[in-house]
Amino acid sequence: MADFLTLFAPLDMHLHLRDDGMLRAVGPASAADFAGAVIMPNLVPPVDSLAAMRAYRDRIEAATADYDFTPFMTLFFRDYSDAELAAARDEIIGIKLYPAGVTTNSEAGVKEISGYDRQLSAMQELDIPLLVHGESHGFVLDREQEFLAVYRTLAKRYPRLRIVMEHITTAAAAALLDEFENLYATVTLHHLIITLNDVAGGLLQPHLFCKPIAKRPEDRDALLAAALGAHPKLMFGSDSAPHPRSKKEACGCAAGVFSAPTAVPLLADLFDRNGALASLQAFIGDNARHIYRLPEQDKTVRLVRKPQTLIAEFADLVVFGGGETIAWSVEGA
């Protein structure tokens, strides 16, 4: 039984760092344990120009200056010119699509997206990955499944475009990884652990409420099996999404689970309990480095088998797994 585990350049491939005071609060939590992260562009207003992206990157670098941490930047999907795409290409890791026009009718969704053929073709030619929040506007439990038809259409129409299904939550989405060569996925920590039962089976737990919402046990089990089996097309992306407590414990609770401070030790504990510690390196870094063709980074994070009770609060934020006692700790944390 291993008592130490060294992770080489762990990556969080889906992260919300927000901005300003919140960025300064949560940035260090991710930067301490990760070598880099894919930064979501959904600020208000969204990060949808090279200038806005560079300014945001500067603010992130300032907030994480004490750490060896690389923010991999994204742009918010809109109708970019070929020149804009070419100019952005070397400074972004991908473009993030929130399909606002997609309805329960996935055909309509495809049509909506097919209006962007010029841009998607250009992204394919420039080798800019497309990151997708893949949900329809249908019934909350069906949204991801209804969106799979859009993924299929995109994957077929742009066979050289790397398409990342972000924060997948269903067995059906995981199965799609094996159907199309150019489809990849991120999965969160919490979707490997919780189901809708944890959110709403007892008292309602606003701090476990997120989008896409946690699904059925068989979905969670399929995602966990893929992660523990080091599926080469599946990457860790925390989707850590901080909201102040006043926005969570409220009439109209914002969606998002905040897991940045606890993700790495919780993942080690989860993989260890399932006898799959050997798969963690692939899941938390190597797969992503391969899929996104990222340069090597020499940061290491050392975990030790030392019980710890996870912090429950971080600034004004309730932390995923907080209060739990687990077997692994990040050394020096």
Place this chain on the structure above:
Amino acid sequence: MADFLTLFAPLDMHLHLRDDGMLRAVGPASAADFAGAVIMPNLVPPVDSLAAMRAYRDRIEAATADYDFTPFMTLFFRDYSDAELAAARDEIIGIKLYPAGVTTNSEAGVKEISGYDRQLSAMQELDIPLLVHGESHGFVLDREQEFLAVYRTLAKRYPRLRIVMEHITTAAAAALLDEFENLYATVTLHHLIITLNDVAGGLLQPHLFCKPIAKRPEDRDALLAAALGAHPKLMFGSDSAPHPRSKKEACGCAAGVFSAPTAVPLLADLFDRNGALASLQAFIGDNARHIYRLPEQDKTVRLVRKPQTLIAEFADLVVFGGGETIAWSVEGA
């Protein structure tokens, strides 16, 4: 188009009035618009003796003394002696079963309940209805469906026992009404209107969180069709369940929707919008009077087609439908 509607002795066949200060606050809201209600016995400690039931009834009568309102009392299911059942019979409307021992395995549930054969046989002989919170301990969306096997077994084993499936939420439970003569059901107002999408499809809405949790659109539609069609075995039961705001907008939100102050006008509006005003009297009173063989009551509640914006707060409670403008008002309210 009718501009007035007189309801004769409307009944709420599933109501939580709580106790003490909360009872004094919410009791009048139900007593104003209803001629009577079936009072749930799940106080702490539960109402599980004739003496406790009588004392609780006295407190309810004191809290609703200004109104023509009859509390139909229930006892909390436990192992009652035949003498206790015989003594209670004329003062209770039924015994409410919360199947704490029922697991995801509905067979185990049946076995658990079959340990009460003597009592259930005695209830059948004494003609005391059995009111059931019919959920397994399984995955939150499957609990009612998993429990249906228990209903089937009970209905077959005690063919003269009137069994009421409380607050049904699924199309499958509604269908069971037509399968067994001795199965009846209550349904809430909110389960005729909302689905899980309203609870968790946008921002999470703690004030719409209840048990059993709201289900799929096709479930809601089946329940609504049965209510609008005046299904003779389906009764209105609000399951109005007040929790102070601090217990709802919280880390660990209590289950319950508070609809007592708005239920009658909202039902009139709902039935009217669906062209089924003529079915409301059956749903909100006549069916229950027939099923439970209740004496006639001469209270009437008169509704007028007069737009109103429903109150959003009642004491410290957030009210179902609050803030909505609807076409019907209770006259004099």
